[in-house]
Amino acid sequence: MGTPRDYSSILMPSYSIRPLNFNQYLHLGKSHKLFQGEFINSICNNEEDPYLYYILSGKINICFLRTDGSSLVIATREAGNVFQSEYRGFASIAGDRLRFIAVENSVIISFTKKQLFDLMEQDRQIMDDFLYVVHMFYATLCHRLMNTACLSSSQRFLTWLDKLCRINTPDRNGHHIIECDLTQQQIADLLFIHLTTCNRLITGLEKEKIIKKTKTHIYVYNSKKINEYLLDESKIVY
Amino acid sequence: MGTPRDYSSILMPSYSIRPLNFNQYLHLGKSHKLFQGEFINSICNNEEDPYLYYILSGKINICFLRTDGSSLVIATREAGNVFQSEYRGFASIAGDRLRFIAVENSVIISFTKKQLFDLMEQDRQIMDDFLYVVHMFYATLCHRLMNTACLSSSQRFLTWLDKLCRINTPDRNGHHIIECDLTQQQIADLLFIHLTTCNRLITGLEKEKIIKKTKTHIYVYNSKKINEYLLDESKIVY
Numbered sequence: 001m002g003t004p005r006d007y008s009s010i011l012m013p014s015y016s017i018r019p020l021n022f023n024q025y026l027h028l029g030k031s032h033k034l035f036q037g038e039f040i041n042s043i044c045n046n047e048e049d050p051y052l053y054y055i056l057s058g059k060i061n062i063c064f065l066r067t068d069g070s071s072l073v074i075a076t077r078e079a080g081n082v083f084q085s086e087y088r089g090f091a092s093i094a095g096d097r098l099r100f101i102a103v104e105n106s107v108i109i110s111f112t113k114k115q116l117f118d119l120m121e122q123d124r125q126i127m128d129d130f131l132y133v134v135h136m137f138y139a140t141l142c143h144r145l146m147n148t149a150c151l152s153s154s155q156r157f158l159t160w161l162d163k164l165c166r167i168n169t170p171d172r173n174g175h176h177i178i179e180c181d182l183t184q185q186q187i188a189d190l191l192f193i194h195l196t197t198c199n200r201l202i203t204g205l206e207k208e209k210i211i212k213k214t215k216t217h218i219y220v221y222n223s224k225k226i227n228e229y230l231l232d233e234s235k236i237v238y
Numbered sequence: 239m240g241t242p243r244d245y246s247s248i249l250m251p252s253y254s255i256r257p258l259n260f261n262q263y264l265h266l267g268k269s270h271k272l273f274q275g276e277f278i279n280s281i282c283n284n285e286e287d288p289y290l291y292y293i294l295s296g297k298i299n300i301c302f303l304r305t306d307g308s309s310l311v312i313a314t315r316e317a318g319n320v321f322q323s324e325y326r327g328f329a330s331i332a333g334d335r336l337r338f339i340a341v342e343n344s345v346i347i348s349f350t351k352k353q354l355f356d357l358m359e360q361d362r363q364i365m366d367d368f369l370y371v372v373h374m375f376y377a378t379l380c381h382r383l384m385n386t387a388c389l390s391s392s393q394r395f396l397t398w399l400d401k402l403c404r405i406n407t408p409d410r411n412g413h414h415i416i417e418c419d420l421t422q423q424q425i426a427d428l429l430f431i432h433l434t435t436c437n438r439l440i441t442g443l444e445k446e447k448i449i450k451k452t453k454t455h456i457y458v459y460n461s462k463k464i465n466e467y468l469l470d471e472s473k474i475v476y
Contacts, residue, residue, distance in 0.1 A: 011331065064384050067400070068468065072387055074380065087373035091380050093249065093401060098380075117365050120358065127355050134372050135325035141379040142312065142329050142336075146302050148386055149310055149430040162305070163331060192387040230306065 008168050009180040011143055011160070012190065014059070014076035018132070021125040022054045022082060022111075028119075029054065029109035034102035039063075041099055042085035043092075047117075050110035054082050058106020067095025073189065075140045076103070082133055144192075153193040157201045158230045160191055161211065165223040176220040184213075246406050247418040249381055249398070250428065251374070252297070252314035258371070259363040260292050260320060260349075266357075267292065267347035272340035277301075279337055280323035280348075281330075285355075288348035292320045296344020305333025311427065313378045314341070320371055382430075391431040395439045396468045398429055399449065403461040414458040422451075 006013045030050070034040070044051040053060075055077055062075045062083060077083045083100065091098045111119070119126045147156055147163075165176045182190065188198040205211045210226065212219040220226065244251045268288070272278070282289040291298075293315055300313045300321060315321045324336045349357070357364045385394055385401075403414045420428070426436040443449045448464065450457040458464065 064380065066384065070388075072384065074383065084373075087369065087376075090373045090377040093377075093381060093405070095401075095404070096381075096384055113369075117362060120365065121362075124355060124359075127358065131325065131351075135322075135328045138325075138375070138379070139328040139331075141376070141383060142302065143331055143334075145312065145379060145383050145386070146304065146310065146334055148383070150308075163333075166333070167331070 009164070009178055010182060010190065011163060011167075012075070012140060013136070014078045014081065016081040016133075016136075019080065020054075020082060020129045020133070021123065022052070022119075022129060023080070025111075025119055025126075026054060026056070026109050028115060029111045031056075032108050032110060034058070034060075034106045034108065036102055036105050039099050039101040041097065043089055044085045044087050044113055045089075047114040048112050049085070051085050051087075051113040052082055052111045052116050053085070053100075054109045054111070055079050056107040056109055058108075059103040060106060060108070061101045061103050063099045063101055064091075065097040065099055071099075072192075074144070075137065084133070084137075144190075148192050152233065153191075153197045154201055155230065155233060156191040156193055157187075157198065158226055160187075161218070161220060161226050162223070162230060164218070165220055165226065170223070174223075176218075176223060178218045178220065179216065180213075180218045181216050247402070247416055248420060248428065249401060249405075250313070250378060252316045252319065254319040254371075254374075256370070257318065258292075258320060258367045259361065260290075260357075260367060261318070263349075263357055263364075264292060264294070264347050266353060267349045269294075270346050270348060272296070272298075272344045272346065274340055274343050277337050277339040279335065281327055282323045282325050282351055283327075285352040286350050287323070289323050289325075289351040290320055290349045290354050291323070291338075292347045292349070293317050294345040294347055296346075297341040298344060298346070299339045299341050301337045301339055302329075303335040303337055309337075310430075312382070313375065322371070322375075382428075386430050391429075391435045392439055393468065394429040394431055395425075395436070396464055398425075399456070399458060399464050400461070400468060402456070403458055403464065408461070412461075414456075414461060416456045416458065417454065418451075418456045419454050 006015065042050055057079050060077045060083060061073045062077065063071050063073050065071045086092060086098045120130060147159055151159060164178050168176050168178050170176050184198050184202065185195055188195045202213050206213065210222045244253065280288055295317050298315045298321060299311045300315065301309050301311050303309045321338065324330060329336045358368060385397055389397060402416050406414050406416050408414050422436050422440065423433055426433045440451050448460045
């Protein structure tokens with residue numbers, strides 16, 4: 001999930017599509033090193049608590065831990081992008097806990113809430129960046145919700161393929177050649193479905209020559225058929 | 239969904255838990271009347287586009303329309319609370335569209351992005367309110383995602399009941415008496431499950447005397463059993 005292709009290949013950008021002006025103020029922040037696998041639980045309750053984190057290098061997963069110990073990756077954020085700490089415990093309900101985990105060795109720069117407010121007051125571009133960051137995160141959460149809620153596993157998979165086709169121009173043969181290096185496990189995680197279901201769906205669609213998944217690409221040979229199956233799920237037998 | 243009990247009874251507050259300082263600046267905004275069922279598609283692309291809406295009276299549902307015409311209510315916002323327009327089309331992907339629908343006759347006051355930035359510059363309480371609003375919306379989206387992703391219908395229902403028990407103190411008999419006037423359809427919508435599944439789950443748990451649902455309350459007589467079922471779903475036969 002590391003290039004500007006992410007949006008068109010998985011619909012879950014982890015990079016910032018535009019450079020953020022926060023990088024002009026990094027000297028004001030506080031630097032933290034996180035080794036791969038290390039995590040922080042950051043909750044901002046007061047003005048002086050760390051609130052905004054700029055990722056200088058590495059990669060951070062924003063995760064929810066459930067009461068039963070299972071965890072879900074909500075979003076990934078990479079170098080040049082920022083993430084916000086939890087605010088006043090709003091996100092952690094009952095046993096759920098928000099956690100920020102370093103997927104690689106990472107260096108992050110934290111700004112307190114007061115620092116962010118000071119910067120926003122001085123520099124309107126920071127306000128603009130903040131809005132941008134907030135709405136990119138809304139979009140990620142909404143897309144995942146829309147790709148999950150009230151949809152069966154096969155509907156989730158087909159909805160995702162359909163969206164990928166809609167934002168990628170087909171070649172002259174009407175085939176969509178979509179760069180996508182996700183493993184089947186990563187696709188399953190993205191769509192909140194089981195790995196075995198994901199395997200079965202891919203194999204089934206491959207047998208019908210509707211798609212082909214390689215290590216680097218998804219080839220969609222028949223996007224019309226994907227639409228048909230979406231409208232009438234009973235036609236899918238796998 | 240109209241009182242401060244919402245949080246403890248459904249986990250989806252539609253009101254603002256604290257009064258917002260935006261109400262001091264309503265004379266600067268632009269007033270709009272929406273009849274019940276009327277909707278707006280608001281996308282903020284420029285400084286002068288409406289961005290923030292304060293609800294003076296009525297109730298607004300924030301909905302996603304899917305390509306297939308089905309729609310999902312993501313959140314509800316009521317008088318005294320605010321909602322943000324879509325920002326630069328981030329939320330609308332492929333066929334998905336964000337829509338703001340009046341559930342009752344409503345009067346809303348819009349502020350442009352420039353106006354919001356001006357207010358935030360002048361009045362730090364507005365910055366603080368904005369952060370509050372953003373994180374309340376994150377929380378709503380995250381809770382719904384956490385209550386849906388990778389969970390079967392019965393797990394969703396039990397997870398929800400478990401959370402309600404955890405934030406409501408039991409009485410001296412260990413019973414949780416939770417104010418909840420949602421219909422079974424509304425519970426189904428909240429958990430993104432089918433109505434028939436919802437009915438079956440409630441009836442099943444009632445037969446075992448674990449819960450009782452009335453028009454105004456959910457009585458949980460045995461929260462321990464709910465925990466057990468959550469850990470071992472195979473024990474649920476309905």
